[in-house]
Amino acid sequence: MTAGGFAGSVLYVDLTHGETKKEPLDLALAEKFIGGLGLTVKLAYDTIKPGSDALSPDNPIVLGAGPLVGTNLPSTSRVYVVTKLPTSETIGWCGGGGVNFGYLLKNAGYDHVVIEGRANRPVYLKIIDDEVEICDAGSLWGHGVEQTCEALWDEFGRPTGVISIGQAGENLVPFSMAFIDRLSSLGRGGFGAVMGSKNLKAIMVKGSHGIKVADRKRYKSLSQEFLQTIRDYPYLKEWQDLGLVKSFPIIPKETYERMKKRRVACVSCPIGCKDVVEIPDGDFRGLVKCTSSVINLYTPVTYGFKDYRESIKCMATLDEYGLDMFEFFGIMGLAKALVDNGLISKDRLNTDIIIDSLESMETWAGKICYREGLGHILADGFKGIFMEFGEEAKKYAPPLVKGMHPYAGPGAAVSWDLFGTMELGQVLDPRGPHVGSGGSPTYFARRPLDVFPRHLTRMGVPREAIERVLPGLDSPGQDQELKVGRLLRYSHRWFSILGSLGICARAAINRFYNASLCAEFYEAVTGIKTDLPELSKRVDRVWTLLRMANVREGLDRKAEVLPEKWFEVPGFKNYLTEKPLSRRESEQMVKDYYEEWGWDRETGIPTAHVLQELGLTND
Amino acid sequence: MGNYDIQVYTERCTGCLRCQLACSDLYTKAFNPSTARIQVIMSGGECSILFTEECNECGVCVDHCFHSALQKARREADK
Numbered sequence: 001m002t003a004g005g006f007a008g009s010v011l012y013v014d015l016t017h018g019e020t021k022k023e024p025l026d027l028a029l030a031e032k033f034i035g036g037l038g039l040t041v042k043l044a045y046d047t048i049k050p051g052s053d054a055l056s057p058d059n060p061i062v063l064g065a066g067p068l069v070g071t072n073l074p075s076t077s078r079v080y081v082v083t084k085l086p087t088s089e090t091i092g093w094c095g096g097g098g099v100n101f102g103y104l105l106k107n108a109g110y111d112h113v114v115i116e117g118r119a120n121r122p123v124y125l126k127i128i129d130d131e132v133e134i135c136d137a138g139s140l141w142g143h144g145v146e147q148t149c150e151a152l153w154d155e156f157g158r159p160t161g162v163i164s165i166g167q168a169g170e171n172l173v174p175f176s177m178a179f180i181d182r183l184s185s186l187g188r189g190g191f192g193a194v195m196g197s198k199n200l201k202a203i204m205v206k207g208s209h210g211i212k213v214a215d216r217k218r219y220k221s222l223s224q225e226f227l228q229t230i231r232d233y234p235y236l237k238e239w240q241d242l243g244l245v246k247s248f249p250i251i252p253k254e255t256y257e258r259m260k261k262r263r264v265a266c267v268s269c270p271i272g273c274k275d276v277v278e279i280p281d282g283d284f285r286g287l288v289k290c291t292s293s294v295i296n297l298y299t300p301v302t303y304g305f306k307d308y309r310e311s312i313k314c315m316a317t318l319d320e321y322g323l324d325m326f327e328f329f330g331i332m333g334l335a336k337a338l339v340d341n342g343l344i345s346k347d348r349l350n351t352d353i354i355i356d357s358l359e360s361m362e363t364w365a366g367k368i369c370y371r372e373g374l375g376h377i378l379a380d381g382f383k384g385i386f387m388e389f390g391e392e393a394k395k396y397a398p399p400l401v402k403g404m405h406p407y408a409g410p411g412a413a414v415s416w417d418l419f420g421t422m423e424l425g426q427v428l429d430p431r432g433p434h435v436g437s438g439g440s441p442t443y444f445a446r447r448p449l450d451v452f453p454r455h456l457t458r459m460g461v462p463r464e465a466i467e468r469v470l471p472g473l474d475s476p477g478q479d480q481e482l483k484v485g486r487l488l489r490y491s492h493r494w495f496s497i498l499g500s501l502g503i504c505a506r507a508a509i510n511r512f513y514n515a516s517l518c519a520e521f522y523e524a525v526t527g528i529k530t531d532l533p534e535l536s537k538r539v540d541r542v543w544t545l546l547r548m549a550n551v552r553e554g555l556d557r558k559a560e561v562l563p564e565k566w567f568e569v570p571g572f573k574n575y576l577t578e579k580p581l582s583r584r585e586s587e588q589m590v591k592d593y594y595e596e597w598g599w600d601r602e603t604g605i606p607t608a609h610v611l612q613e614l615g616l617t618n619d
Numbered sequence: 620m621g622n623y624d625i626q627v628y629t630e631r632c633t634g635c636l637r638c639q640l641a642c643s644d645l646y647t648k649a650f651n652p653s654t655a656r657i658q659v660i661m662s663g664g665e666c667s668i669l670f671t672e673e674c675n676e677c678g679v680c681v682d683h684c685f686h687s688a689l690q691k692a693r694r695e696a697d698k
Contacts, residue, residue: 071650072640072683103636107651158660159652210649231685240686261664263686265633267652268640270685272633276664288664 003027004214005067005525006035007106010043011132013125015198016057016117020132025111031528032615034535035111036066037080037093037499038542043114044082044091045549045619054086054190055172055197057118063105063203064113065098066502067526070106070211073223074230074512075504077102077266079163079180082546084553085189085431086174087327087381088402091549092431094187096180097266097274097292097504101161107207115198122170124152124202129209137201141170144320146182146290152204161205166322167369169196174381175327175404179319183264183274184292188434189404192322214527222520230270230512239508243273244293247507251298255308261288271508282309289316296325302413303329304356317362321369326413326433329355330398330405331378332364334385337396343389348374399563402432410571418446419572419581421488427560428488428593430550439498439510440491442484442575449480449576456487459494460515460536468596482576485592496539541614544597544606548619551605560604562586621676623691627668632688634661638680645679655680657689 012021033042044062052058061083068076077098085092098105105113108129115125119134122141126133140148148164161181168176169192176192177185187194195201213219230236238246243263245251258280265272275294279287289312291297300311318325336353338344350373354360367375377388382400386393398411406426408414416423420442426433441447441455453473456466469486472478497518498505519535522528530538547555562583566572572581595601598610611617639655647654656674660667668688670676681689 072637072644103650103652107653153662158662208651208653210643210647210651210654212649216648236685262630262666263633264661265635267634267636269633269635270637272635272686278664290663 003030003067003526003528004212005071006030007070007109007111007209007211009109009111011110011113011127013113013115013132013134014117015115015119015123015134015200018119018134020134022109022130022132030067030111032538033542033545034066034500034522034538036064036069036078036502037095037496038539039500040064040080040082040112041093041542041546041549043112045545047114047116048084048091048549050552052084054084054089055193057116057198059084059194059197061115061194061198061200062112063115064111065102065105066500067111068521069098069502070103071213071525072268073503073521073525074227075266075269075271075506075509076502077268078499078502078504079105079186080499081186081191083191083194085187085191086193087189087383087404088430088432089553090402090430090432090555090559091546091553092187092189092429093499093546094189094191094431095499095505096184096186097269099161099181099183099266099274100159101163101180101205102502103211103267104159104161104205104207106211107209108205109207109209113203115200118197119199122199122201124204125200127203127205127207128156129207137199140201142167143201145179145322146320148202149182152202156204156206159206162202164202165192165195166320168322169193170201171369171371171379172196173323173368173379174383175324175331176322177324179322182319183290184266185324188324188326189431213525215524218524219521222517222524226512226517227270233512236271239271243271243275244295244506244508248295250295250301251308256294259312260294264290266504269504269509273506273508277312279309279312282307284309284313287313287316291315291319299325299329299413300361302415303333305358306356310358314358314361317365321365323365323369326407327381327405328365328368329413331381331385332361334382334393334397335364335374335378338385338389338393341396343393343396344374399565401426401563402559404432406433407435408433409566410568411565417570417573418442418575418578419484419586420575421484421491423572424484424488424586424589424593425491427562428590429492430546430555439494439505439507440487442482442487443507449482452482456490458514459490460497460532461490465490465596480576483589483592484575485589486596488593489596492543493536493539496542497535500539500542537614540597541616544599544610544614545616545619547599547604547606548611548616555604557603560590621674621678622693623676623678623681624694625670625676625678625681626690626692628688628690629666629668631686632659632661632666632668633686634659634666635685637683637685638689641679641683645677
């Protein structure tokens with residue numbers, strides 16, 4: 001007997017011994033940690049051997065889909081992985097829109113998969129309901145991300161959910177990613193390499209069991225009203241037509257319309273933010289590219305590419321290799337600076353490093369993936385470059401956070417300069433910089449402060465905490481403040497609610513949800529009695545346990561200091577005053593964040609009192 | 620023959636499977652796209668939409684489509 005929403009089982013896979021076993025989901029544990037991201041964190045915490053190398057057999061891959069995944073609640077397809085990531089060397093969450101993978105995993109009967117060990121040859125994991133097999137992947141090894149998907153789709157038909165890696169993951173590049181159904185990226189920070197280190201080329205899943213909800217009457221009533229709210233949204237059509245181009249208009253609409261072939265959605269999503277585009281003219285006319293969002297295809301443009309068609313071609317190459325675009329361009333920028341300043345001899349280059357050249361960047365992407373020549377050093381990321389070229393190389397590096405190239409800020413792809421929660425979150429999320437999580441009114445810069453309380457209430461921030469986030473809110477004449485650190489604490493809580501239930505965190509859809517409604521949906525689907533305070537407590541348990549997993553690994557305050565280069569001119573600015581952000585201000589934000597969580601404000605370690613309150617003393 | 624004539628515009632389909640989720644829930648009391656009487660198959664940029672023999676053209680799939688890839692018209696005899 002299982003609660004509604006849950007598939008009811010956890011699949012354990014031992015790649016070393018070639019064994020698999022299916023075990024019933026521990027419902028008491030599921031209730032305590034909600035499911036999805038939350039239970040994935042808990043299973044990872046219990047499975048990870050502290051101090052293990054990210055690329056060793058001792059580092060498990062724990063994967064999960066939340067209790068709403070598989071229902072028809074809007075945009076409930078998210079898939080999460082928790083593992084130790086090689087770049088940051090922290091226990092990080094990796095999340096992606098589940099496309100078909102999420103619901104198929106649930107329909108196959110599994111809420112979570114725990115993968116341990118290392119296969120002695122390339123393998124892929126086949127899951128077709130109860131038929132679970134570790135299969136030979138010799139014929140797939142060496143293939144790119146999409147090529148691997150296509151091969152598995154050819155063999156098993158559609159729909160089949162596939163998580164696959166490219167050549168970068170196979171060759172343990174620490175900035176390689178996996179992709180879900182070759183659309184959603186999974187795991188900045190090197191999840192691709194973690195799979196590669198296990199000789200695990202792919203995970204494929206098909207399922208034929210349904211997902212039931214506990215209280216059908218209440219579910220129907222709540223979901224009908226909710227769906228109508230979405231239908232009535234005046235900008236719905238615009239979101240559906242433009243996807244993320246609407247919120248991030250770096251592509252001229254007419255250009256987008258010319259190349260748009262199809263808008264694509266994860267299962268259950270009424271909006272859709274993924275794209276299939278086709279280059280309409282030029283040298284690459286007819287090239288079709290499937291992507292998590294068309295705006296990603298413009299990343300090379302932000303690094304200097306002049307022709308958007310070359311930018312798309314470049315991204316097609318990076319995605320197929322499974323390379324993280326931000327880290328790749330950050331590393332190539334550093335390599336060029338080292339050549340220009342004589343730290344790398346030009347004799348070591350067969351191909352010049354030209355950041356805005358398609359030919360050069362594709363060549364270097366290949367050298368990195370296959371670890372050829374200088375590419376072998378670049379393939380080890382910033383860490384590898386510093387080891388090879390010494391301390392002096394650091395002065396030419398972009399700002400780094402937890403060993404990674406931030407995606408937002410001075411010198412980054414997204415050159416936003418106002419310092420809000422997404423920017424601070426790059427430092428305070430255990431995994432380091434990644435594409436924004438959660439939800440926060442600061443995600444859209446210069447949004448007026450008077451709309452903040454409504455957003456914060458929607459995110460489940462208690463009234464007394466709103467006053468701490470926005471001091472002076474109810475005091476006319478007093479200078480208005482915004483405490484970014486305190487707001488980030490609640491942004492992380494909101495993210496944990498969405499992630500644990502399985503709801504997409506992207507702004508286009510999370511705008512319709514609110515925390516109270518999430519509690520109601522969870523209760524209607526699972527039958528587990530839950531109100532907002534209880535849901536909040538459970539997700540606080542989740543995020544605090546993720547923190548503890550990293551404290552156990554040695555994460556300390558030093559890892560959460562903002563990089564010096566963020567304070568150089570032109571650097572970040574205060575979100576409200578737009579004055580240059582000071583080191584002192586940022587230190588206060590970090591302390592505020594810790595304090596708002598009830599963690600030690602100096603060390604960031606959860607206090608005994610908080611652990612007791614959250615029922616984590618035995619963890 | 621059901622109440623509605625269901626028209627399909629595959630070029631608008633995003634592959635969200637909301638139609639299959641709704642159909643399976645209505646007829647099996649579980650969300651299980653594999654049992655739905657409508658089947659959407661996405662392949663790269665291409666899409667095909669098929670109906671099984673059990674489909675009675677009730678139109679629940681249309682009601683759950685947010686992209687007007689499915690539309691329904693009441694049959695003449697029922698007007």
